[in-house]
Amino acid sequence: MSIDKSDIEHLCNLSKLNLDDEEQSVFLSQMQSILDMIEELQEVDTGDIEPMAHPLQMTQRLRDDEVTEFNDREKYQNNTDFVEDGFYKVPKVIE
Amino acid sequence: MMKRHTVKELQSMIADHSASSQEIYKIYNKRIRAMNDSINAFISIESNEYSSDDKQPDSEISGVPYAVKDIFCSEGDQTTCGSKMLSDFVSPYDATVVKNLREKGTVILGKTNMDEFAMGSSNETSFFGNVNNPWDLERTPGGSSGGSAAAVAAGMAPIALGTDTGGSIRQPAALTGITGLKPTYGRCSRFGMIAFASSLDQAGILSISAEDSAIFLEHMAGYDEKDSTSSSETVPKYTDFLNDDLTGKVVGLPKEFFDGSLDSRFQELVTDSICEYEKMGVKFKDISLPNIKYSVPTYYVVAPAECSSNLARYDGVRFGHRSTDGEDLDAFYKRTRKEGFGQEVKRRIITGTYVLSAGYYDAYYLKAQKVRQLINQDFLDAFKQVDFIMGPTTQQSAFKLGEKVDDPVSMYMNDIYTISSNLSGVPAISHPIGFVDKLPFGLQIIAPHFKEHELLNIAHKYQMVTDWHLQTPEICKEMD
Numbered sequence: 001m002s003i004d005k006s007d008i009e010h011l012c013n014l015s016k017l018n019l020d021d022e023e024q025s026v027f028l029s030q031m032q033s034i035l036d037m038i039e040e041l042q043e044v045d046t047g048d049i050e051p052m053a054h055p056l057q058m059t060q061r062l063r064d065d066e067v068t069e070f071n072d073r074e075k076y077q078n079n080t081d082f083v084e085d086g087f088y089k090v091p092k093v094i095e
Numbered sequence: 096m097m098k099r100h101t102v103k104e105l106q107s108m109i110a111d112h113s114a115s116s117q118e119i120y121k122i123y124n125k126r127i128r129a130m131n132d133s134i135n136a137f138i139s140i141e142s143n144e145y146s147s148d149d150k151q152p153d154s155e156i157s158g159v160p161y162a163v164k165d166i167f168c169s170e171g172d173q174t175t176c177g178s179k180m181l182s183d184f185v186s187p188y189d190a191t192v193v194k195n196l197r198e199k200g201t202v203i204l205g206k207t208n209m210d211e212f213a214m215g216s217s218n219e220t221s222f223f224g225n226v227n228n229p230w231d232l233e234r235t236p237g238g239s240s241g242g243s244a245a246a247v248a249a250g251m252a253p254i255a256l257g258t259d260t261g262g263s264i265r266q267p268a269a270l271t272g273i274t275g276l277k278p279t280y281g282r283c284s285r286f287g288m289i290a291f292a293s294s295l296d297q298a299g300i301l302s303i304s305a306e307d308s309a310i311f312l313e314h315m316a317g318y319d320e321k322d323s324t325s326s327s328e329t330v331p332k333y334t335d336f337l338n339d340d341l342t343g344k345v346v347g348l349p350k351e352f353f354d355g356s357l358d359s360r361f362q363e364l365v366t367d368s369i370c371e372y373e374k375m376g377v378k379f380k381d382i383s384l385p386n387i388k389y390s391v392p393t394y395y396v397v398a399p400a401e402c403s404s405n406l407a408r409y410d411g412v413r414f415g416h417r418s419t420d421g422e423d424l425d426a427f428y429k430r431t432r433k434e435g436f437g438q439e440v441k442r443r444i445i446t447g448t449y450v451l452s453a454g455y456y457d458a459y460y461l462k463a464q465k466v467r468q469l470i471n472q473d474f475l476d477a478f479k480q481v482d483f484i485m486g487p488t489t490q491q492s493a494f495k496l497g498e499k500v501d502d503p504v505s506m507y508m509n510d511i512y513t514i515s516s517n518l519s520g521v522p523a524i525s526h527p528i529g530f531v532d533k534l535p536f537g538l539q540i541i542a543p544h545f546k547e548h549e550l551l552n553i554a555h556k557y558q559m560v561t562d563w564h565l566q567t568p569e570i571c572k573e574m575d
Contacts, residue, residue, distance in 0.1 A: 037392050
């Protein structure tokens with residue numbers, strides 16, 4: 001599989017990440033060598049093998065639907081200065 | 096007191112009142128301040144953990160100080176994950192493993208340097224600068240838990256927490272001449288441990304001896320209702336299993352780990368350690384793990400995929416770096432992430448986005464998960480015939496800083512022996528087995544799921560008859 005500059009731009013957009021021109025060209029060649037390395041997986045016969053999503057064979061636990069966490073809004077909002085009346089501030093979205 | 100001390104030694108000093116825990120804490124704090132300029136093992140140093148009227152809990156590790164990789168949240172402390180993105184982040188709560196240890200009366204010396212978001216094998220991707228290996232300051236201590244490894248090797252901390260996603264505890268332990276344990280996936284809670292690849296990440300320990308790891312693991316491990324992937328398997332008292340007889344235990348030597356590619360001087364050290372184990376009654380058997388050669392490509396699909404998803408949370412809104420530019424929300428996100436993340440992290444986010452994107456999911460991600468199953472099956476089959484698997488931890492000793500930094504694939508190959516145990520979830524330990532050109536080298540031992548007690552015992556038995564783990568770098572002697 002080979003990739004080009006427009007693929008990198010598309011991936012940057014999907015991952016909400018800007019790269020400058022120099023980064024883009026370095027990434028392009030590095031990504032190509034990473035893709036060549038992972039291409040090796042195609043030679044493995046995986047027929048009807050079950051994909052492994054989790055190392056331990058376990059099922060998701062369920063708990064009773066009770067309140068276990070309490071509102072600590074102020075404490076958590078200490079990690080940004082961009083708060084007003086308990087809300088987070090972002091650039092204007094609606095005109 | 097300036098020599099390196101094990102946790103075991105500190106325990107007896109506290110017990111027989113030859114040093115108080117406050118005195119011990121102060122000595123380590125002083126030592127960190129004196130050495131950190133040359134080693135850069137710590138991103139932040141604690142100093143006010145103690146007031147003399149603190150009532151200490153009654154536990155066997157009460158008063159023992161330790162270092163924490165800066166990937167674990169610790170309440171009220173700066174927690175950076177080695178990234179500009181989190182350089183001002185203050186944890187609002189404790190990670191469960193930190194909370195568990197705090198409740199037993201241990202005290203945090205500081206937060207250790209690491210590759211950014213634990214992505215790297217040389218500590219060079221840290222926003223806070225690379226860590227220097229105490230054995231040779233021009234070399235890497237390995238990564239990503241390089242700060243924790245260097246701190247223990249240099250005697251700046253008796254023991255340290257690390258995380259291991261593809262070798263990030265074992266590889267730096269090997270490169271700095273200490274012991275590094277990656278427990279079974281799910282053995283320790285991941286709550287409050289900043290996520291990189293959630294199906295691979297596991298908290299563990301870097302220590303001088305396997306015995307010290309056994310002492311700490313018991314207090315760290317266990318089921319946590321805040322981590323649904325943590326295991327409810329009973330946590331044994333690991334120290335009870337130390338000194339169990341090894342006679343009749345069978346160790347598998349996978350031909351894939353002994354394919355002749357290892358430098359003969361390293362091979363000699365591995366052979367010597369195998370002889371040592373033979374003297375203890377251990378039997379060796381050649382085995383094969385046929386799919387293990389696909390570990391690195393499998394990992395570099397699974398880990399970036401999970402990383403790209405986990406790191407989506409860094410958007411500059413609620414915490415972390417925030418760009419002052421960006422005319423609209425989309426541009427704001429993109430600039431924040433461009434400014435906040437380093438090169439390696441960006442590369443993995445983009446790789447992960449690629450393997451998960453429409454049209455490539457089946458070919459890469461699903462395929463990798465199937466190969467992961469085959470690799471896991473290789474381990475399960477092998478452990479029907481053997482109790483342990485052994486091989487070198489790394490292909491070489493500590494390399495020069497800057498040597499591989501521009502070549503990601505060659506950097507990724509550093510973890511060729513360690514990655515497979517993360518894919519399968521089995522526990523593994525690295526312990527030092529000697530030196531080549533004054534640089535330490537490590538042996539890796541892998542055990543079946545939840546057999547940490549056997550793993551710690553076998554490494555401990557080796558450390559009872561050898562003293563490689565007690566060798567100290569020159570830089571420590573200069574301190575005395």
